[in-house]
Amino acid sequence: MNGEPVIEVVDLVRKFGDRAVIDNISLKIHRGETLVIMGGSGCGKSTLLRHIIGSMRPTSGSVKIFGEEITAMNEREIGNVRKRFGMLFQSGALLASLTVGENVALPLLQHTRKTPEEIDEIVEQKLKMVGLSGFENLKPSEISGGMKKRVGLARALALDPELLFSDEPTSGLDPIMTAVVDQLTLKLTHGAHMTAVVVTHDMTSAFRIATRMIMLGHGSIVAQGTPDEIRTSPNPEVQQFINGEADGPIPLNLSQDEHVDLQHVKPRPCVAARNRFHHKHG
Numbered sequence: 376m377n378g379e380p381v382i383e384v385v386d387l388v389r390k391f392g393d394r395a396v397i398d399n400i401s402l403k404i405h406r407g408e409t410l411v412i413m414g415g416s417g418c419g420k421s422t423l424l425r426h427i428i429g430s431m432r433p434t435s436g437s438v439k440i441f442g443e444e445i446t447a448m449n450e451r452e453i454g455n456v457r458k459r460f461g462m463l464f465q466s467g468a469l470l471a472s473l474t475v476g477e478n479v480a481l482p483l484l485q486h487t488r489k490t491p492e493e494i495d496e497i498v499e500q501k502l503k504m505v506g507l508s509g510f511e512n513l514k515p516s517e518i519s520g521g522m523k524k525r526v527g528l529a530r531a532l533a534l535d536p537e538l539l540f541s542d543e544p545t546s547g548l549d550p551i552m553t554a555v556v557d558q559l560t561l562k563l564t565h566g567a568h569m570t571a572v573v574v575t576h577d578m579t580s581a582f583r584i585a586t587r588m589i590m591l592g593h594g595s596i597v598a599q600g601t602p603d604e605i606r607t608s609p610n611p612e613v614q615q616f617i618n619g620e621a622d623g624p625i626p627l628n629l630s631q632d633e634h635v636d637l638q639h640v641k642p643r644p645c646v647a648a649r650n651r652f653h654h655k656h657g
Contacts, residue, residue, distance in 0.1 A: 379442055380405050381538060381570045382427060387436035389422060396422050397433070398594035406537075409564050409571040411581045414591035415616065420574045421542060423591065427572065428462065428540055429453045440538070458486050460538035461531030468527060469515040475502070475526050476511030482533040501529040505559060521552035528559060539563065541573045545580045557583045578617050582606070590616065 382404040389397035396419050404410050412420050425431040427438055429445045438445050440456055448456070469478045479498045483489055489497070502508055505525040515523055524544060531539060541560070545553040557580050563569045564584075575581050581588065582602050589599040590613055598605060598613045605613060614620075 380439075381408075381441060382572070383437070383439040384423075384427065385437040385439075387423070387426060387438065388434045389426060389431065390434045395434075396594050397426065399436075400591075400594075400596055402589060402596070402599070404570060404572060406570050407564065407568050407586075409560065409573065409584050409586045411585040411588045412572065412574045412591065413576055413578075413581055413588060413616070414597070415576070418591040419594045420576075420591055424540060424542055424572070424574050428460070429456070458534060459536055460540060461534065461536040463524070463527050463531045463539065463541040463544050469523055469530075471515050473514075474511060475507070475513050475515065475518065478515070478526060479530045479533055481530060486534060497533060498529075501532050502526070504532065505529045506555070521548050521555070524548065524552075524556060525559070528556070532563070537569065539569055539571045541571065541575075543575055543577075544573060545575065545577045550579075553577065553580055554583075556580075560584050578619070 380403040382402075384400060384402045387397050387400045388395055398419075400423065402410075412423060414420050422431065426433055427440070429438070429440075429448065433446055436446075441459060443456060445453055445456060469475075470481075473481075476495075476498050479501055480494050483494045483497060487494075498511060499508070502510060505528050507522060507525055507529065510518065510522070510526070515526070518526070528544075539560075544556050544560070548556065560571055560573070561584055564571050564586075571584075573581075573584065585602050587600065588602060588605045590597045590605070592612055598608050598610050600608070605617065608614065
């Protein structure tokens with residue numbers, strides 16, 4: 376792990392009201408690594424990812440990508456950094472009104488001056504890479520969930536990025552399709568020397584693709600290390616999570632009051648109705 380890290384997060388804090396959803400996190404990610412970020416629902420995984428890609432601003436702390444501090448960048452500046460990385464969203468996030476081919480072509484149309492012929496060739500190449508040759512003219516509504524994930528991956532790879540972010544890339548997929556997506560990730564990181572950051576709670580997938588793992592809990596890093604180090608960790612919270620055990624130090628969920636206190640969570644209808652009822656009836 377020599378040289379400057381591709382990503383460096385230092386003392387990152389993000390508060391909503393008085394509650395720290397990200398609480399003083401520091402980490403480095405080096406070129407060629409596949410870092411898996413894992414943890415239970417609400418532990419801060421996706422919030423951390425949003426800060427790393429610059430779609431959220433921290434309360435304090437620093438995020439550098441390719442040696443550039445992104446926390447104070449404007450949209451144009453961060454747009455230039457984003458050209459160097461791809462993002463695979465949890466749902467695939469395809470535009471329903473566009474065909475599969477048009478979805479994959481979007482980054483090329485937005486960020487390059489390539490000819491239509493060149494773009495068509497790249498789209499064909501990227502779809503072939505994810506095993507979807509000949510699907511260019513279908514709409515997202517005409518393909519399965521697993522195919523949508525693969526189209527999303529093809530779009531994330533359209534600009535040949537140095538860095539790939541994946542948010543729950545295997546959620547909702549069957550075991551075979553999960554293995555297909557994992558193999559594609561491994562092929563990219565090993566063959567193209569791409570760096571990958573994957574947020575997941577799928578332990579089979581996590582141990583299959585990771586070179587290093589970080590487990591979050593309560594907005595902080597609970598444990599980090601190689602897959603073997605995580606698998607043999609003496610931390611009971613880690614063991615409960617990776618083995619999927621119902622009983623252990625990780626509670627079933629937040630209390631209702633704790634949930635309502637999260638400033639970024641809109642009050643649920645039942646909470647609002649309860650509050651109105653108590654106000655009306657004393």
